[in-house]
Amino acid sequence: MQKSSLLLAIALAWAPLTWANDVTINGTGVSVEANKAPVHTAKNPQAIAQLPQDYRFAVPGKFTVAVAALNSPPLTVFSDDNKTLLGSEVDIARLVADSLGLELNVVPTSWEDWPLGVASGKYDAAISNITVTKERKEKFDFATYRKDSLGFYVKANSPIKSIANAQEIAGLRIIVGSGTNQEAILLAWNEENKKKGLKPFTPVYTKDDAALTLALQSGRADAFFGPNVIGAWKAALTGKTKLVGSVDGGWPKAAHIAVTLKKGGGLVEAVQTSLNGAIKSGDYDKVLNRWGEGVERIPASEINPAGLGD
Template identity: 65%
Template structure:
């Protein structure tokens, strides 16, 4: 994914949020400040490449975008500490590898240079595995990439899961994202079939997005399902009308992103597998309402969008 444009402020302060139910899971943000760790795993540690130079000795330094959105990232009650499912996943990897976690809050635009330059050891920022990205980075997957179409509660639209259902509609989508690529591909299919074209609506202001939906200037929002589900639960003003795999027409996964060829990906995958096996991984996803996107095992450099 690229920068995620959602229907409210991009990073929520904990003080502004109450408990929320997502996918049937009650989320208690104050309780979720408590770290979840997994035991150091000798098998994962043994996979760390010999001679590996970490950004900070003894630490796993992870770039996480501060431009994310709940439940991926959210500031704790102190308005300084970044919590959310992404920091939690980073902590599981670090603890399984016997390393201390260091989080570097970054932007979406900066993570590629941060990883390649060695400023941090990994980026965990809702990054989808793609063919193009695999040419520059290595990946260890940790979550399914699931996208969602969300419409206002008063909308007559009941389902959007395939190309013909976007014909003639105005859909809010992030520029340069996987979801934009899917919409544009669907639009071409529709045009060839003689259907009305879809109109992508590009907005950088979350307030403008919400206003466009509620005023009828846009028909739907298309983006990461976890973000849409959070907003629907918090505001009660939108609801889900369809899910699409982020790698349409194939499966796609979100992954820990690492410097190409440094050998760290197998160790990270083993660390994630360790957390999956002991249940700490599922606890992390469940407490953020992301359990439906869990994977049974981490994969290194799997097929992605464009393969």
């Protein structure tokens, strides 16, 4: 790879936030600058009454939430101070905190850290694009807040026209997050292909968004498979990628993204009531719509519904 191409790929991966101030995704115009202003909702007496009297919040008086420490708009994006996290995940966390009469305490963390952090009580919850799965329900409680839609994205000039089923991943090098439901879907498809004598796919794991972009644009990977809203944002922002297929996050069934809580900790009912109150008031729609995620809205929050693997 030529040095000039390498520098261009890195520049695109670490483009300033101002590049993303006006983006249209899923037919909705999104302004990061305008979305710095938080969306609040009213206290929910019913939700507050459901809080266990003996529950000890990680930080007294605050709802402490683990959120991905990534520039992955529209889910999470650092403000221009490079410290404050914005995005739909933070906004959802704020709706729950407001409903419970608590101050929001957002803690940027890694994907690897949130499970132990939630289980140990370091965090009251994790809101990090976490899909409900059969395996995760053994250790955590879930209150859903968004549909899980996944997308396959390739370079804009890629000859690949479609990736939407097991047969179409055969022989491809696909960027995917380790330990995610996306990876689980690809591995299941790969097993199908092995039985049919098709070429295996090769998973490509990257450390961050810069490495992801570089791998795709340099040709070291054929496609990226991840949250559709993240892929749609990048495609709209740079014009360097395109969508070639989408899959439900709970393939072969639908699955939802959920606020993730300690199993049996006693918070899930209050969180569900908080979310349903925000849905009823319209504040939930304000959050999703302003980040271009209205297509993934749900009519009501559910506790521990069927998910990937059920």
